[in-house]
Amino acid sequence: MDDQPLVACGHCGSRNRRTSEQCFICARPLTGLEVEVPDSPPVLRPVPALSPHPAPSADTDAAERMERGPATEEREAEPRRWDGKRRRTAIIAAAAAAVGAVALAGGLWMTRDGESVNDPFALRAAVIEEPDLAWTWDADEPFNTVSAMDQGALVVLTDGVIVALDEDGGERWRRDVPDAGYAVNDEPANVVHVLSSASxxxxxxxxxAETGQKRWAVPGEWVTRLGDATVVVGQEEFRRIDTEDGSEIWSVSIDGFGDLSEDGVYGFKDGDLHAWDLEGDEVWVSDAELADSSLGTGTVAALDDFIAATGPEGEVVAIDPVTGDELWRDDPGYNNGVGSIEPGFAFTYPSSLQGADGPQETTVYDRDGEVATLELTKDPFFSPVAIELDGEPHFVALGSGQIYDEAFEEVGTVPIGNTSATLSGVYDMTGDTLGYVPYGADDPLWVIDVEPEEGPTYVVPSDESFLLIDGSTLSLYR
Structure with missing residues (x-):
């Protein structure tokens, strides 16, 4: 794997070790937007393949919300900025096109509340006191991906075998799934979704999730649970299926993927952006002139109160999520795509990043337009993660280690390199040691010797525990 170039996702800036058709972080196609950055240091952090936006609670009537439109009183009463806990996340998984990718998480608010601790991209509670080794498990072969599962682990091996480990490191079950690239546990539905790595x-x-027995298999690129059912995204369609038996509830055809939100799904047909609600009914067709994602050039980010999209000349175009009407468009000065900072911000990224040769800035927008321009002199790949610091909302750009407050002013730094983010700080792997550094702190709270032998070595956080991967060996610390 080490001889493979790093590839920067054009949507979220995530660095994938293996060139693939889709990003392991945000599931966006890499077509036309990827850039090889072989001289950049890898961030040895395993990440789930994630769909970029939260799904609604099961009791949410999304169709009714889309029909009634934005109520002014409700908009003023609800917090619009920096409230990453406002929407409960129910993401299950997204595309795993490349086997063995490691990348830097980007383009997502990764906060959570008490109901969303099982979301695969939710930040976890850190181990703030020096941890003890609970168990070690040797796979005797490399890992494709590792994710936390009920104080145990869910492992995908390179031969397509899925292994579920319990809280003591014992094997609960193992299952052979050909071409398996990634697996994630959806605890509320008691199901593990396995995504194919086949081209x-x-x-x-x-x-x-309890037995490892196969429930169903359907064609698809990636999958996320919306409400009480499951939406599968394929090359040319959205399909909502029953989570229990895989039977189809509805399907709509698309020419290119747009995005998903708590209200429905967005896709391109005949060059226009369409919106469908959670019942599969078309809500609107936008007349805004956009770059068609089916051509590999258009990107879409659906946020709480607006949709950001790429215009044909590289503009950022804001669209009302209720009506599909254009709100405004802005030219950032370079060809770009748009990424999302949940719940209410979008940001630009250059579509042809070439390190120091590319534009060294990102512009941040909300529903009303531009709110900030950030210089990216330390790292051109903007990878924002929401955190709370001193009781106030902030975000950290993990690629550069810069911490920003809600006015988008830099107020501190965090270690970069082989790091893994938690709710309150990062696990920092430096040489033969692993430490925990709180956000805004100069020194770690604790440091332990790990003496990696096989490599690559990295950490997968869980709640008040973490998994340490060293080659084919997996250990859990509490």
């Missing part, structure tokens, strides 16, 4: 004919497979 063609990709498949979503659902396994029973």
């Amino acid at each position: 063609e004919e990709r498949t979503i497979t659902a396994l029973d």
